[in-house]
Amino acid sequence: MADTQTSTPAPERSRFQRNHERIYGAAISLFAARGPDAVTMEDIADAAGMSRSSVFNHFPSKTLILATFFTRMTDEVIAEARAEPARDFRSALIDLGRIAGTHAMQQGPIVAAIAGLTAPSQPLAPTEQATDAAMLTYMLALIESGQARGEVRDDHPASALANLLLAVLTASAHEWVANGQATDLSTLLESRFSLILDGLMQKN
Incomplete structure (x- = not known):
């Protein structure tokens, strides 16, 4: 037929x-x-x-263009982070924060517009859910690898730790936008990830 x-x-x-x-x-x-x-x-x-x-x-609509940008930027951040040379968990997480911060700062006006459209009732909320899921998957893989190598504490589920890191990344980005993008987002993320790492890393 x-x-x-x-x-x-x-x-x-x-x-x-x-x-x-x-x-x-x-x-x-x-x-x-x-x-x-x-x-x-x-x-x-x-x-x-x-x-x-x-x-x-x-x-x-312009909203669809912004949604496409948001998705592509997240994919690019994850791809660049994955392409970094093999390194330990701490370095990998700091690299991720640096790369995410750099991308956001390079496109400040667009990121600011996206941030205002990601609340639960806003049109980009579904896009943020999808990008969060992609970032969560990457963070989870980093944590599980770190636990397997004995670098990361394993007394908490990897999924809970990944959600914590994602919350820090998202909250920091929104705070950066709300404060007029007056600071270096990469530095802010490095500082906050470092604080969390002090509690996550296995003590020798």
Whole structure:
């Protein structure tokens, strides 16, 4: 029986993806320069050199662009942390805080806009849940490896420790935004992770 499902030919899929990335890149550049609130969909269309309807076909709202950015930034932070040379648990966690802080500081206006849209009733709450889940999975793997090597205390479940670290990361980022991004987020995360590490690390 013939396959009756329609599919987009490969060249068309490729063109769609190129246009998608073109619009996304234009939007992020504008958001970084002006802040998302000051950018309209028409501005994005003009910057991308495309029609307003084309922009809406790819991103029906600015919120969806911010959600895409939030997801990609989290994925990039985790990928960079994983790519660091093999090291002990303390170094791995400090590296994660440094990388997360650096990414956030590089895109301050966008991160500030996202932070204001992640409360339970806000449109980016589901995106934050998904990014938190990805970060939690990475942190859990770090803790379990540290426990297996005898570096991390094993008298508490690894999942509880991972949730604690995630809470510190999230709360610190929101505090940094609320305080006008006046401090170095990487340094703040390193300091707070170090305090927790003093209690987590196995005493020899």
